[in-house]
Amino acid sequence: MRVCIIGDGISSLTLAKALINENIYVDIFTTKKNNLLNKSRTIGISKSNIEYFNSNILNIDKITWKIKNIEIFSENLKNEKILNFRSNDNQLFSILRNYQLYEMLKKDLSKNKFFKKKYLNFNSSLIKNYEIVIITDYSHIFTKKFFSKKIIKKYKGLAYTTIVKHKKIPNITATQIFTKNGPLAFLPISQNETSIVYSFGDNQNVQKENVENLIKNYNFKYKINKFPSVNSFELQSISLRSYYQGKFLAFGDLLHRIHPLAGQGFNMTIRDIKILLDIIKKKNSLGLSLDSSVNKEFEKMLKHKNLIFSNGIDVIHEFFNFERKTKNTFLSKTIQYLGKNQNINNIFTKVADKGITL
Ligand SMILES: Cc1cc2nc3c(=O)[nH]c(=O)nc-3n(C[C@H](O)[C@H](O)[C@H](O)COP(=O)(O)OP(=O)(O)OC[C@H]3O[C@@H](n4cnc5c(N)ncnc54)[C@H](O)[C@@H]3O)c2cc1C
Structure with a gap:
């Protein structure tokens, strides 16, 4: 089987590596010679996903930092802790830097005979060479042609990111504070570095230079030595109406x-x-052909779950947004109360780890 992937981000390379591990030929098409990923971006990967990644895609343990506790606070409740997740074994989440993941995958793929990167614009004459054509690139002409129908929500704001250097501490606890401006996350990445993501919505007019001072106001844990400049990313949620179109x-x-x-x-x-x-492994084992039916089954199995999950994240956002605007504390207090119940706390942890498992 031969698969084509259009685009060269971390999703493309991760998928390419997963496919070649199944002896599937993968060609990546990109027109950009160098994908220089922003160095202030980090990703938290859940425990079960890291385990899956390490054993089925690529062992990335050496670029991850393990988190054993997650604490969630609300400014509306005078910075009281509303939720606390702990792991009795070794990790809840692992944090890594996007660009390191990209570089590690790129290096590994470059040595593999099942993989080729083509610096070409994918066009109609190439479609016949592939059983499936996977697109990750927003600006490609086929994206505009096949995947323009979507549900978009613009949060009218930006997420600011940076990685601060600070005095050494064990740094195994991630913290999220629902501040009056929006959620602020401190995500440890080593004993002396912590990644920060501060999201502002609702057209809040925050100057980049003020973000540093706002973060410092909420920082009660780190003795920061160096505060590099912050980067910003537009906040929006998007769900495509159709996951596939033929191949x-x-x-x-x-x-x-x-x-x-x-x-x-x-x-x-x-x-x-x-x-x-x-889906691919099952079809292979039954001797069935790998064609657009794979895409159809993929959409059928995932679309509803992903939509429920995305909406769930949006509900959490709206929920704290409402509280912030009304200065009501009822909702935070309810979560705080529910989170103290171990069974409910376990459900929250399971959904964050494994998504919707219906
Ligand atoms: C602030 C923030 C924090 C996040 N934190 C987490 C987290 O903790 N955990 C988590 O699971 N997810 C997190 N995410 C989401 C995660 O970062 C994305 O899901 C992931 O980076 C998407 O990768 P992608 O390859 O699909 O898309 P992109 O990286 O957007 O790339 C899509 C396509 O665009 C093209 N492209 C983009 N940039 C370039 C470039 N510079 N040069 C050439 N081509 C380019 C490529 O063709 C690529 O295939 C976070 C997102 C944000 C904004």
């Missing part, structure tokens, strides 16, 4: 993009990869 399948953030407050965007893509591979 063409949309993938990665092109298929679904969500608010970063729960750190789940790439986690959804890892879950998608697992399902896609399961």
Whole structure:
């Protein structure tokens, strides 16, 4: 089988590596020679996804930092802790830097005989060479042709990211504070470095220079030595109405993009990869042909789950947004109360780890 992937981001390379592990030929098409990923971006990957990644895609343990606790606070409740997740064994989440993941995958793929990267614009004359054509690139002409129908929500704001250097501490606890401006996450990446994601919505007019001071106001844990400049990313959530069109399948953030407050965007893509591979392996074992029926089955198995999950993240966002605007504390107090119940706490942890498992 030969698969083509249009685009050269972390979703493309991760999927390419997962496919070649199944002895499937993969050609990546990109017109950009160098994908220089932003160095202030990090990703939190859930425990079950890291385990899947390490054993089925590539062992990335050496670029990950393990998180054993997650604490969630609300400014509305005078910075009281509303939820606390702990792991009795070794990790809840692992944090890594996007560009390191990209470089590691790129290096590994370059040595593989099943893989080729072509610096070409994919066009109609090439379609016949592939059983499936997977698109991750938002600006490709086929994206505009096949995947223009989508549900979009613009949060009218930006997520600011940076990685601060600070005094050494064990740094195994991630913290999220629902501040009056929006969610602020401190995500440890080593004993002396922590990645920060601060999301502002609702047209809040925040100057980049003020973000540093706002973060410092909420930082009660780190003795920061160096505060590099912050980068910003537009906040929006997108779900495509159709996952596929014949041979063409949309993938990665092109298929679904969500608010970063729960750190789940790439986690959804890892879950998608697992399902896609399961479909391919099942068809292979039954001697069935690998064609657009793979895409049809993929959409059937995932679209509803991904939509429920994306909407769930949006509900969390709206929920805290409402509280912020009304200065009501009832909702945070309810979560705080529910989170103290171990069974409910376990359900929250399971959904964050494995997504919707209906
Ligand atoms: C602030 C923030 C924090 C996040 N935190 C988490 C988290 O903790 N956990 C999690 O699971 N997810 C998180 N996400 C989501 C995660 O970052 C995305 O799901 C993931 O990066 C998407 O990768 P992608 O390859 O699908 O898309 P993209 O990286 O957007 O790339 C899509 C396509 O665009 C093209 N492209 C993009 N940039 C370039 C370039 N510079 N040069 C050439 N081509 C380019 C490529 O063709 C590529 O295939 C976060 C997102 C944001 C914005």
